Amino acid sequence: MSTPTQLTATSYALLGLLAVKPWTAYELAQQMDRTLSRFWPRARSKLYEEPKKLEALGLARSSMGTVGKRRRTTYTITPRGRRALADWLARPGEGPVLECELLLKIFFADSTSTAEVRKRIVELRDWGQQFTETNIQVGRAYMKGEGAFPERSAINQLVGTFIDDFLEMVDRWAEWATDLTARWPDDPKRAEPDWPAMEAVVQRGLDRSSRWNAGYRGRPVPPEG
Amino acid sequence: MSTPTQLTATSYALLGLLAVKPWTAYELAQQMDRTLSRFWPRARSKLYEEPKKLEALGLARSSMGTVGKRRRTTYTITPRGRRALADWLARPGEGPVLECELLLKIFFADSTSTAEVRKRIVELRDWGQQFTETNIQVGRAYMKGEGAFPERSAINQLVGTFIDDFLEMVDRWAEWATDLTARWPDDPKRAEPDWPAMEAVVQRGLDRSSRWNAGYRGRPVPPEG
């Protein structure tokens, strides 16, 4: 820890939380778990480590309290910390990274049976369901005005909707995939694609391209080949 | 490498490719990049390492060829490898893990300006667009019958649709978010949530729950009767 390395997005995630208010290490970890983990999942232990790095770099300071004879650390952001955060927020960011083992298993369907594929699809749907439960609770709490930080409500809606859009998408896909594979023979290698559906997906992608090229206001439009 | 550690999902990803046909290390890496990276992204170097592990465990064997005076390794799956793969495929898998730095930056909007948030939203949309381009090409190639493995067409449709559903979702979200934030004041902390929209999202989640509880619940429920 003597060498203060470069900050990672995870460091900034913690720093961002500290910008809202000071927290103890435990509260920080909790908060991460509850909110950020949906699109920036990290192990618990990491969340105890990072704040130390922030402090070493002068972006936060810590004050020790005690509970009985255990120490308890509370972190507060410094002005330098706020500036560092603002700088980071003003730089471009990375797009979504999706990782899905279930999809991987489905992708290798030709080395197993259709029955197994169907199981994986059900698991995917169940996963979305589980996730939805907690997401709803958060959303409802906010609507009842129990949200801890009312000045963050609109922001929370923005990202909360992204997450729920994703969950909705997974659910719909799973439903569609269930129907599709219901008509598959036992051996996935002998399954015929649903050509019209495939055509529709390609078309949809092309439509996105058009809409994008039509209304685009950033970079120059790439020349058509 | 002398201690043959446990196989990871990444190992199985390579093993799965080998089940299709033998490949050289380079071809494996290419294939990963082109197809699997969409839902199982890994660095290039990793893809050269893993096959060695597979060989050490007797799940693949390698034959050395040469190009000039450089060696070139071709990997082939063994019967044990096929069994290991089938076993893995028959076990439950992990659900999606979503990671998005842009969303993280948007989440911390209260430490920056609405203008910055809008930029991040545009970046997210651009990202989807970029991704869509390549996705369409793959899809079109398949439809023209240029797909290298026709027996995998239906499977590819399954996962390809998942990816495109996701891209479509991102695009729609970005469009919605653009509209919403167009009405935000300069300071995101003073932005009011769109309450009806928020209510709608919660309702949608509840609807998913109902549909789920009605129909499935882990295993396929036999039709009422």
Add this chain to the structure above:
DNA sequence: TTCTTCATGTAATTAGTTACATGATTGA
């Protein structure tokens, strides 16, 4: 011939995870 891109890796480093440890608090 030289330059660039394709092909094929190895080495060094690190971000992140799993496992472990233990005091404090609560409630049965």
Add this chain to the structure above:
DNA sequence: TCAATCATGTAACTAATTACATGAAGAA
């Protein structure tokens, strides 16, 4: 007063990434 769970971390390990290196093939 005992067990469970909350709170608070540290240590060991590893999966994965970035950086580096270099031969081969084809283009200019």
